Amino acid sequence: MTARALAAWLGKRALGAVLTIVLASVLIYGALRLVPGDPVLALTAGRRLTPDQIEAVRHRYGLDQGFVRGYLSWAGDALRLDLGTSLNYQTGVSTLISGRLGVSGLLIAYSAVLAVLFGSVVALVSAVRGGLADRAATVLASVTTATPPFVAAIVLLSVFSVGLGWFPATGAGTGLADRLWHLTLPAVAMATATFGVLARVGNAAFAEELRREHVEVARSRGVGGAAVVRRHVVRNALAPLLTVIGLLVAGLFVATAIVETAFGLDGVGSLLVSSVSRRDFPVVQGVGLVAVVLFVAVNTLTDLALPFIDPRVTVGGLGR
Amino acid sequence: MLDDKPAGEEATTRRDALDVARLGLTLGAGDGAVPLLADVTLRVGRGETVGLVGESGSGKSLTARAALGMVPRGARATGRVTVSGVDVLAAGRRALRDLRRTRASMVFQDPRASINPVRRVGDYLTEGLRARGTPAGAAAERARELLGQVGIADPAGAMRRFPHQFSGGMLQRVMIAGALSTEPELLLADEPTTALDVTTQAEVVALLKEMQRARGTGMLFVTHDLDLAAAICDRVYVMYAGRIVEEAPGRALFTAPAHPYTRALLEASPSAHGDRVAIKAVAGRPRALAESPSGCSFRDRCPLADDRCAEAVPAHRTHRASAVACLRPELVSP
Structure with a gap:
C-alpha cells in the first residue's frame, strides 16, 4: 500500500469516528431539552437556587439560546474538556470523572484480560477436542452468558468474600498488588457474561476454520497437529474474533455501573449510578460522552488492526 | 533434498x-x-x-x-x-x-481454498520442508528455485505476496511447487x-x-x-x-x-x-x-x-x- 492510500484510509476512519461522536453528543445534549417541563428544573432537580444561579445554569447549558447555538457552545466547552459543574458535588465534572477513571480503567482492563484469556482458551480447546469437552464448554458458556453482572456479583460476594473470606467485599485498595486483589471479584463479575459470549463465538469461529480445506491440506503435508492449529486455525480466526472482542470490551464500560456499585468501588460507573439517582444531569451527560468516546476509540482501534491481521482486508480498497 | x-x-x-x-x-x-x-x-x-x-x-x-x-x-x-x-x-x-x-504429496482441486489466505505464499511453499526440519534458509532457497521451475516470474517477490494477489492458474502452479518441494515419489x-x-x-x-x-x-x-x-x-x-x-x-x-x-x-x-x-x-x-x-x-x-x-x-x-x-x-x- 502506498503512503497516500494509507493516509486517505486513516482519514476516512477518523472522520467516521468523529461523526459518530458528534451524533452521539447531539443526542446527549438533546436529552436535556427532551425533559418534560423546564430543563432548568431537571438540571437543578428541586434544589433551591437563587435567580442568579438559575440564570447561570441557563447560560451554561445554552438554554437562553436556540438548540443549535446552545449545542455548539456546550460542545465547544466539552472540547476544552470543560463538562460543566456537578450540581451535587459543586466540582467540575471533568475532575470528577478523571479522578475515577483510574479505578474504572483498571477494572475494565482486568476483566477484559480475564474474559479474553479464558474465553479463547475454552473456545479453542472445545473446538479442537470436540465431543465431551465441546458439550461441557457449551453448557458453561450458556450458563455464564445468561448470568448478568449483578447476579455474578452477589454470588461471588457471598462465596469468596463473605463465605471463604479470600477477597475483600468493598473498596479499591492502594498500591497495584492490593488494588488488583480488591478488583479481582468485580473483574470476574464483569467478565462472566463476556467470557460466555466469547467462548461461544470463539468456538464457532475456530470450528469453522478447522473445517477449512487449507487445514486438511496442511495435515496432508505432514504438518503436526499443534502447528496446524496455531498456523492455520488460530491465526485465521483472529480477524473475526478481534471484531467481537472489540465490541465486547467496549461494552464492559456499561457493566461498570452495576459492578462498581455492588462492590462499593468509587469509579466512573458508580458515579453514573449515584448521579442518575440524584438527578445530577451534568455528570450524567459527561459520563455518557466519555463512554461514547471510549466505545468509538476501541472500535476504531480494532478496525485499524484488521488489515494487519487479514491481508484480504484491503486498506480503503486500495491495498492491492 | x-x-x-x-x-x-x-x-x-x-x-x-x-x-x-x-x-x-x-x-x-x-x-x-x-x-x-x-x-x-x-x-x-x-x-x-x-x-x-x-x-x-x-x-x-x-x-x-x-x-x-x-x-x-x-x-x-x-x-x-x-x-x-x-x-x-x-x-x-x-x-x-x-x-x-x-x-507422497497431493495437489488439490481448488488452490484458492487449499492455500491459507492469511499467510504468505513463501510460508506455504516452505511449510512441508520446515515440517521435517529443513532450516528456514535452505527451505526458502528451495522454494524460490521451484517457483522459477513452475514458471512464476520474480520468485523472490512472489514468496512475499499473499494468495489473493495471484490468479487461479498461478496459484495452482504455487501449489504444484509446494507439493514437489519435498521431492515425493x-x-x-x-x-x-x-x-x-x-x-x-x-x-x-x-x-x-x-x-x-x-x-x-x-x-x-x-x-x-x-x-x-x-x-x-x-x-x-x-x-x-x-x-x-x-x-x-x-x-x-x-x-x-x-x-x-x-x-x-x-x-x-x-x-x-x-x-x-x-x-x-x-x-x-x-x-x-x-x-x-x-x-x-x-x-x-x-x-x-x-x-x-x-x-x-x-x-x-x-x-x-x-x-x-x-x-x-x-x-x-x-
Missing part, C-alpha cells in the same frame, strides 16, 4: 510408488454402515502417470486420499495401501506424518485443473507432466475428464460407484473402450474434431456404492444389461488391452 529421507529404504528396490490392493472403505458399522469403496485395486509405478477417472461420488478422491492415510472420520478401511513400501493403513500417526513429509493430483479456466487448464496439465517426467515421480491423476486422462496418462482406471470397472492404457481406452460405462463417458464428452453430433449424456444419474444395485453397479443405467448382470459383481477379465469388469465387453468394442 532427497538425502533427508530415512536410510535403509533403498535396499528394497523398485517398489511401486503406489500399490492399492482390494481397498474397501465403510462408513459406520452394523446396520447403518455405508460402503464407500469396494475392492479397489490399482498401481502407480515409479515415473508412471496413471489416471483415475469417474463421475462425482464414484470414490476417486477417496481412493487418492487413502494413499495419504486420509480416511474420513468414522470410516473403516480394509485391504492394503502401500506407498513406496510403506503400509499406509497400518501406519501410526508418526509414520503417517513422515510419509506425508517425504514420500508419489504425486497425487486430485482434479488439479477443475477449478481453472480452459486455457489455464492446458498449461497446468503440461506443467504437471513436465515436472513429473523430469523427476521420475509417480503420478495419480484424478479427474472426471476421460479425454484428458486418456491423452496424458500411461494407464487409466475408470471408477464407477466405488469400484474400478476398467483399466486400460490411455490410448486403448480412447479407441476401444471395453466397459459400457467407459463408452458412455466417451460419448458424453463433446469432440473438438470430426462431425458435430449431439452429446449423449449418460442415462440416469451417477450412483454411490451404497445405493447401487446388486451385481454390476452399472446395470440399471446400462443399455446392454440383462438378468445375468444382477447375479454377482463381474470379475475383471481381459478384453483386448483392457482389464474390464463386464460380462460382455465384446458387445462394447468387438
